[in-house]
Amino acid sequence: QVQLQESGPGLLKPSETLSLTCTVSGGSIKSYYWTWIRQPPGKGLEWIGYIYHTGSSKYNPSLESRVTISVDTSRNHFSLRLNSVTAADTAVYFCAREVASIGSRHFDSWGQGVLVTVSS
Amino acid sequence: QSLLTQSSSASGTPGQRVTISCSGSNSNIASNSVNWYRQFPGTAPRLLIYSNNRRPSGVPDRFSGSKSGTSASLAVSGLQSEDEADYYCAAWDDSLNGLVFGGGTKLTVL
Numbered sequence: 001q002v003q004l005q006e007s008g009p010g011l012l013k014p015s016e017t018l019s020l021t022c023t024v025s026g027g028s029i030k031s032y033y034w035t036w037i038r039q040p041p042g043k044g045l046e047w048i049g050y051i052y053h054t055g056s057s058k059y060n061p062s063l064e065s066r067v068t069i070s071v072d073t074s075r076n077h078f079s080l081r082l083n084s085v086t087a088a089d090t091a092v093y094f095c096a097r098e099v100a101s102i103g104s105r106h107f108d109s110w111g112q113g114v115l116v117t118v119s120s
Numbered sequence: 121q122s123l124l125t126q127s128s129s130a131s132g133t134p135g136q137r138v139t140i141s142c143s144g145s146n147s148n149i150a151s152n153s154v155n156w157y158r159q160f161p162g163t164a165p166r167l168l169i170y171s172n173n174r175r176p177s178g179v180p181d182r183f184s185g186s187k188s189g190t191s192a193s194l195a196v197s198g199l200q201s202e203d204e205a206d207y208y209c210a211a212w213d214d215s216l217n218g219l220v221f222g223g224g225t226k227l228t229v230l
Contacts, residue, residue, distance in 0.1 A: 044122065045157075045165065045208055047219040060218050094164055105212065105219075106155040106170040113164050 002027035004095050004111035012118045018082040022095030022111055029053050029071065033098035034078045035107060036069060038091040046091075050098055051078055085118045092116075123148055124209055124222035131228040137197040140225045142209035144190050148220060152212040154192040156185055159206045159224075168207070169194060201229045 008020035022034065036048040049059035051069040059067045063082070071078040082089060092115050096107040125143040132138040142154065153172050157165035167176050169185035172192065184195045192211075196203055209222040 044224045045210075045221040047210075047221065049218075058218070061216060104153045104171040106153075106167055106210075107157070107165075108167050108170075108176065110164040110166065 002097060002109050004097065004109055006093060006095050006111045006114040008114060008116070010115055010117060012085050012116065013120055014086050014118060015084055016118075018080070018085050018089065018093075018116055018118075020080045020093055020095075020114065020116070021077050022079070023075075023077045024097075025076070029073055029076045029078065033100050033105070034069075034071065035096045035098045036080045037094045037096060037107075038089075039094070039113075040088075040091045048080065048082075048093075087118050090116065090118045122223045123213055123216065123220045124211060126207075126209060126222035126225045128223065129226045129228065131230055132196075132199045133230050134199055134201065136199045137195060138199055138227065140194045140196075140207050140209075140227065142192045142194070142222045144192070144211060144220075146190060147215040148190075148211045148213040149187060149192055150190045151214055154185065154187050154209055154211045156183075156194045157208045157210065159208065161205075165208060196227070199229055203227060204229050 003025045005023045030053040033050045035050040051057040051071050066083045068081040092113040094113045095111040097109040156169040158168045159165040172187040173185040182198045206224045208224045213220045
């Protein structure tokens with residue numbers, strides 16, 4: 001059974017760059033889409049974007065100018081970079097595996113999430 | 121606000137049937153499949169319903185999903201105390217060209 005684990009700094013200052021990695025174990029990173037989702041404290045879920053193992057990616061238009069998602073198939077992990085963070089980027093960040101087929105796409109496996117706080 | 125609208129709360133007594141709705145538009149629910157996720161406090165969401173009405177293995181048949189036009193619903197029958205959680209709908213939006221979540225519904229078992 002595939003497992004996902006987020007890792008990265010939990011505290012950033014405004015204007016810094018958020019960098020998180022999601023390590024995939026128990027399965028190959030190939031043949032699936034890999035996604036980042038975040039949840040501000042006490043609020044709902046927000047899709048950040050996904051990457052396919054080939055490197056093809058798509059981002060939330062509201063974050064696209066600041067986001068980069070990359071994949072390293074040799075290490076079986078994928079990463080998130082979010083530039084110029086502000087307090088509004090404070091959230092729990094989840095990585096997830098997305099199963100996609102014609103007419104359907106859903107997240108069948110999730111990491112436990114990591115809280116990232118942006119504060120001066 | 122989200123492109124998918126959910127009521128912020130729902131409630132029921134043990135054994136009752138409760139329905140949670142998710143309202144969207146032609147660019148999301150009407151055009152693409154809807155998924156439902158359940159989230160307990162302090163934990164990651166988990167897939168509950170996918171492709172409008174399909175249950176992953178391990179999800180009891182007390183949970184069912186449906187879709188009609190620009191709206192989708194999640195029904196929970198035989199309500200149990202352990203069903204207390206936040207429930208989110210999600211669908212791809214063709215206009216946004218991205219995935220959208222509903223704002224979430226907090227289900228309380230009275």
